Amino acid sequence: MIMLHLSTKHPATPWYAKLFIYLILAYALSPxxxxxxxxxxxxxxxxxxLLPFGIWLALKMxxxxxxxxxxxxxxxxxxxxKKNFAFAVFxxxxxxxxxxxxxxRFFL
Structure with a gap:
């Protein structure tokens, strides 16, 4: 997974591969x-x-x-x-x- 993260920052990675990796991440984290x-x-x-297939497809790109x-x-x-305590409190x-x-709503 770190390799995919680093590949999104690499200048030689095609834009469509970066977009696809971000879509996979969004799907994995989405409820x-x-x-x-x-x-x-x-x-x-x-x-x-779907997630392993998406990762495999991203690696092919x-x-x-x-x-x-x-x-x-x-x-x-x-x-x-970085630990962001303000966001944790929020x-x-x-x-x-x-x-x-x-x-x-339900008990009082």
């Missing part, structure tokens, strides 16, 4: 699926089949020399994520407001 997860078995199969460079860079990659406040709304 909306083609087949809803509450449908037994089939609901989870779309994630188990990336030129070989870019894949080699990004794979080498991925081995030495140090994922530095998310917690949103969940608390939602919880209070639900409590007042």
């Amino acid at each position: 909306i699926d083609l087949i809803p997860d509450f449908i037994p078995v089939i609901g989870l199969l779309d994630d188990l089949l 990336i030129p070989d020399h870019v894949k080699k460079e990004c794979m080498q860079a991925a081995k030495d990659y140090n994922w530095k994520k 998310i917690i406040v949103c969940w608390l407001i939602f919880a209070v709304f639900l409590l007042r």
Whole structure:
């Protein structure tokens, strides 16, 4: 996955491959699926089949020399994520407001 991330930043990666990688990421993180997860078995199969197929297809779109460079860079990659406490507080406040709304709506 780090290799795909690095390939989106590589200048030799075609624009359509970058767009496709971002679409795969959006689908993976989106709560909306083609087949809803509450449908037994089939609901989870779309994630188990579509995401690996999408990753495979994205890898086919990336030129070989870019894949080699990004794979080498991925081995030495140090994922530095910044901790954003203000955003975490914002998310917690949103969940608390939602919880209070639900409590007042259904229980009070």
